[in-house]
Amino acid sequence: MLKIKIPQRLHINLLSMHSCDYRKNSGIGLAIINKELFLEAKIHSTSIIEVENYCNHPERLQIIIELLKSTKKKYKLEYGVKIKLCGSYFFHVGLGTSTAVTLACLEALFLTNNKTITDNELIKISERGGTSGIGINTYFHGGLIIDSGTKSNNQKHKPSSYIKPKVHSKILAKCNFPNWNLGILIPNERDYIYDEKELIFFEKNCPIPKDEAYFASYLATFGTLASAKDNDYELFCHSINETQKTYWKRKEISQNKFNNLRINRLLSLGVDCAGISSFGNSIYFFDRDPEDVIRKMSTEDDFLYFEYDICNSGRIIC
Template identity: 35%
Template sequence: MPVNQLAEASIVASARIHLGLISMHAGGPRMNGGIGFAIVNPIANVNAKLNYRFTIRDSRPIPLLEHELDELIRDVEVVRLENGLRPATITIFGPIRSHVGMGSGTAIRLAILEALFALNGQSPADKALVANSKRGGTSGVGVTSYFSGGMILDLGRPTDGSLPTPSSQSNRLVSAATILPTLRMPDWPLCVCIPERIRAKTQREEVEFFERVLPLAIQDSYRTCYEAVFGIYAAVKDHDYQAFCRAVTSIQTTTWKALEWNEYGGALQRLKGQVERFGVDCVGMSSLGPSLFCFATPQTLARLVEAQLSLNCEIYKTRPNNSGRVLRLLP
């Protein structure tokens, strides 16, 4: 489509569940790595329209803090100017929240950049968009599932002597060669539970957490790798729901994941117990939380949604996403 015929681009990007980082010890051949999958909601909507001035507005119910939005604007403006892209008014909306472990930061950055390039008649390769986003340096799950959806198993990157940091603080990118074949997730229903009374971690607190607990012992990484590959990934490949739920439950007790749970004291564990009493098949925490996810029958999930007020949670009934983001170009 010629550039002068395109005035608006819209992208719908979904959340992702991050089941855990894997290689978090020192001295191994590879570091980081992780496993996770995309879900159909909650979503982030990004709309971009050509304008004489470049702006980004966060119109979500709970928007980014002012300094976070300023940082996002600065980073995107650098990319825009380096690539000679015409300015646009960009609006973020949709229910997805920031800093609750759902991958919103990565999804929104990629969507803004892709929409901006699209408005200028350009379609960069996925790898180029990821590089410009400055995301994916710790885990390749979010930057891969944005485009493809599905179950992602990331093998990390060669060790360089540094300790891992959160993806928001790392500019080292995970190459496509480190991602095992993406699997289509079976259509297993699940819920996402976002606690209303448990404060999410800030970026600074997330960095401090990494600095405080790393490196782990080598055997801790070995166990997580076993649960990720022989448990979760294999169960999805085999469409074995029971094995998948057992593996999700088991990976919560690995050292790295247990340390993440411990960051919330007993509050998140108590919420987990409340959710389990509804009869769900497994419960886990996405990334550093505090969002929980659980798999269960549709009837059980419906009862859970009905109880969200008493649980002090915002609860989304959802399913895996196997297609990635949706891009619409409008003349």
């Protein structure tokens, strides 16, 4: 029985969303892992995915199953793979679940067939990472990453689901992340932004002003990345709070009126920093005692709370 512990990611910000002659998109993000989320796999006549607990978008799993079947055929693999996803899986909440689960299932397919395949080939098959390279890189390498984006091609910015990149974004800068305490809230009432809604958002808000993109890149590099590398918790938290005020992140937050309310609610309770991962609705926060923060929240705060650990290794194959 093969086992893969599946990391997810916080997507802190997209950076190069302006008109640029060099690189477009790019982002900064952090690999995180929940010990309850892993898959078990074994060979099977066809490809099947079962979820142990809960999945909010079963149709996403069906897309992955079809990808597994087409991959088996294309690569002339002898067996399919039967996968059990242990834990609960929330897609389209800003944690990169689609990318992580897709890559993990594909990797399980090849491993159970005793076939070796490169990371780059897996990424290519997955068709993930069209806009941001954070999720595809944190899956394999973990840590805090700034990705290189893709070469500017004078085409409009689009979300990952509308791009099938020929060349994937590489790691531009990376560091192991300190073992600081992290909490994540997923509201029970969620406003999902993906597919057509996400495309409309990109068309409406891109390109952003150049000076705003320059500041976001400076903040990501000399604020978030540099402070993590230097183990400077206070400066890191300051950079995260400032990130929520950047142009692109403000636009993401504004898609749901409750995002700001939830972030401000956490800050009012004294957390060290708080932000929204990608479009959300996941709200993340860092605090020296996350569980104490949750105890202070009232019953009116309708959410699911998850404890995550920092992941500096990428996925773990057992």
